[in-house]
Amino acid sequence: MAERVENSDPKGESLLDKIAEKIHGSDDSSSSSDSDSEKKPASPSSVKAKIYRLFGRDKPVHKVFGGGKPADIFLWRNKKISAAVLGGATAAWVLFELLDYHLLTLVCHILILALAVLFLWSSVTTFIHKRPPHIPEVHLPEDPFLQVASALRIEINHALSLLREIASGRDLKKFLMVVAGLWVLSIVGSLCNFLTLFYILFVLLLTIPVLYEKYDDKIDAFAEKAMTQIKKQYAVFDAKVLSKIPRGPLKDKKRA
Numbered sequence: 328m329a330e331r332v333e334n335s336d337p338k339g340e341s342l343l344d345k346i347a348e349k350i351h352g353s354d355d356s357s358s359s360s361d362s363d364s365e366k367k368p369a370s371p372s373s374v375k376a377k378i379y380r381l382f383g384r385d386k387p388v389h390k391v392f393g394g395g396k397p398a399d400i401f402l403w404r405n406k407k408i409s410a411a412v413l414g415g416a417t418a419a420w421v422l423f424e425l426l427d428y429h430l431l432t433l434v435c436h437i438l439i440l441a442l443a444v445l446f447l448w449s450s451v452t453t454f455i456h457k458r459p460p461h462i463p464e465v466h467l468p469e470d471p472f473l474q475v476a477s478a479l480r481i482e483i484n485h486a487l488s489l490l491r492e493i494a495s496g497r498d499l500k501k502f503l504m505v506v507a508g509l510w511v512l513s514i515v516g517s518l519c520n521f522l523t524l525f526y527i528l529f530v531l532l533l534t535i536p537v538l539y540e541k542y543d544d545k546i547d548a549f550a551e552k553a554m555t556q557i558k559k560q561y562a563v564f565d566a567k568v569l570s571k572i573p574r575g576p577l578k579d580k581k582r583a
Contacts, residue, residue, distance in 0.1 A: 388540040
């Protein structure tokens with residue numbers, strides 16, 4: 328009997344060992360999977376999806392402005408150049424707006440002064456037997472003008488296609504937004520002339536991007552809340568007003 332018990336013990340132990348190994352193996356696999364899941368960081372796409380960016384941007388502000396010298400000026404990378412540009416714009420606005428100086432008059436006066444100085448300097452050097460001043464030859468390059476004209480042509484064509492799409496009556500929301508924007512712009516234009524409006528936009532362009540780059544997290548969070556409220560109000564307006572407007576044939580065809 329003792330021998331039978333001793334012979335049966337190894338079988339029982341082996342069965343218990345197998346069961347224990349399976350249990351430990353499952354625990355190890357679950358723990359390893361848990362540790363792997365803890366070690367793996369969240370994918371950048373999921374992180375980016377959670378972060379709201381104003382205007383849906385996915386690049387830094389410097390890259391949005393092109394990443395070149397204009398972006399350096401607008402974001403005050405070189406404070407001396409940016410301050411000089413802002414000072415020049417302010418001086419031009421003071422001359423033309425506050426002092427009622429005209430652009431053609433200013434250009435003529437500058438040319439008269441420059442020609443008078445160079446003429447007198449060249450005349451004096453002939454009497455005192457000195458070398459006359461070297462007047463450099465100025466040639467405007469062709470490529471920058473072609474690039475500006477090409478970029479302007481692309482933007483104008485894009486604006487015309489956008490206006491055509493809005494006028495076709497397919498997107499009522501976009502139509503209302505454009506009409507509201509033009510109406511606000513007309514009110515601003517009636518309050519100030521084109522030069523003052525251009526100067527205000529230029530000053531805003533030199534101040535708002537650098538402030539947004541510095542406080543982008545706070546501004547994006549506030550903009551996200553504002554957009555949520557705007558969408559809620561638009562949903563109410565759509566349910567009460569826009570949905571009751573009869574649809575045109577283009578809208579019916581699109582839905583069909």
